[in-house]
Amino acid sequence: MTLVLGGARSGKSRYAEGLIELRPGPWRYVATAQAWDDEMRARIAEHRARRPAPWETVDAPRDLAQAIRQGPRGQPVLVDCLTLWLTNAMLDEAADLAAEVDALVEACRGAAGPLVLVSNEVGFGIVPENALARRFRDEAGRLHQRLAAIADRVVLVVAGLPMIVKGDAE
Template sequence: MTLVLGGARSGKSRYAEGLIAALPGPWLYVATAQAWDDEMRERIAHHRDRRAAPWETVEAPRALGEAIRQAPAGRPVLVDCLTLWLTNVMLDEMADLPGEAEALLASCAAAAGPLVLVSNEVGFGIVPENALARRFRDEAGRLHQRLATIADRVVLVVAGLPMILKGDPA
C-alpha cells in the first residue's frame, strides 16, 4: 500500500497513476469526487481523459471501504482522493465518521492487491477561520497519520517531485 500526499495541483494524481500503470493491468480507479458544479465536472473530465484502457472506474463517493474490498484479488487499485471522500462523509450529518474511517483502514490493511491512495495534505496552511474547516483539517491529518502507519510507502509530491517519506522508492 502506498499513500501519496500533496497539495492542490502538486502532481500527486499523475504520480499515483504512474505507480499503478507500471503494474500489469487491468487497473481499477476508485473515484470519490461528485460533480456538484461545472468546475468539478471539468476537473473530473480532466482526470478521466488522462486514463485510457485498461483503466476501469468505480464511483465511490461514500462506500470507499466497500469498493476496496470488492476489488478483484491482485488487481492494482488507485483511490483518488481521500480528502474528497472525507468531505462527503463529513457533509452527511447522519454519517458515523469514526466507524467509516475504521472500515476504510480495515479495507486498506486487507487489500488483496497493490493499493495506491491519493490525498491532499492540508496541514501546511494557516488555521482555518471556521469550525467545519478546522475539523476537516484535523480529521484529514488524523486519517493520514493512521494510514501512514499501515502503509508500506508514503510519498509527498511537491511541484511534481515525489519525496519518499517512508518505504522504498518505486
Template structure:
C-alpha cells in the first residue's frame, strides 16, 4: 500500500510483457492518488479483437477516470494535461507502432518530443510499455527495428524516470526508485 504521506514520483515507467499485469498495476498507482485521473490511450481499433480489448480496458475505468485518445500526438497530449493531475499513458509500444507505420513520421524527432514532454510534465505521470526485448531475435527487419526502437525508447525514459517497475506474472519489481 502506498504511503499517503510520501509524494508520488513525478514520472514512473512501468514495463512488462503481454498480459503481465502492467496496466492494472499502473492503474493502481494512479488510483492511489486523488482524482480525477486522466487515461491517455494510444491504441487504435483496427479489428474486432482490438475493439474488444479497448472496451475491456475502458470498462475497468469508471469515473473519476477520463479517457482521451492520442494514438499519434502523445507529446502534445501530455503537455496539455492539467498541472498536478495524475496521468496514465497506456501504452508506449502501441504509440511507437503507430509512429513507425506512419511513412511521414520522423521517429527520432517524435521520440525526442515525447521524452521532452515527459521531462516537462508536472506529474504525476505513469507510462506503460511492453518489454519486447526478452524474446528471440525477430525474423523480419520491421520487427527487429521495432524491438530495437522500443528498447531505445525505454532506455531514454528510464533515464529520466523517478521510478521504473518491471511487472512479471502480476508481480511488480522495482528497478529504480522507491516502491
C-alpha cells in the first residue's frame, strides 16, 4: 500500500496513476468526487480523460471501504482522494465518522491487490477560522497518520516531485 500526499495541483494524482500503471492492467480507479458544480464537473472530466482503457472507474463518494473490498484479487487499485471522501462524510454528518475511518483502515489492510491512496495534505497552512474547517483539518491529519502507519510507502508530492517519506522508491 502506498499513501500519496500533496497539496492542491501538486501532481499527486498523476504520480499515483503512474505508480499503478507500472503494474499490469486492468486498473481500478475509485473516485470519491461528487460533481456539485461546473468547476467540479470539469475537474472530474479532466481526470477521466487522463485514464483511457484499461482503467475501470468506480464511483464511491461515501462507501469507500466497500469499494476497496470489492476489488478483484490482484487488481491494482487507486483511490483518489481521501480528503474528498472525508468531506463527503462530514457534510453527510456521518453518524459515526470514527467507525467509518476504522472500516476504511481495515479495508486497506485487507486489500486484495496493490493499493495507492491519494490525499491532500492540509496541515501545512494556517489555523482555519471556523470550527468545521478546523475539525476537517484535524480529521484529515488523524486519517493520514493511521494510514501512514500501515502503509508500505508514503510519498509527499511537491511541485510535481515525489519525496519518499516512508519505504522505498517504486
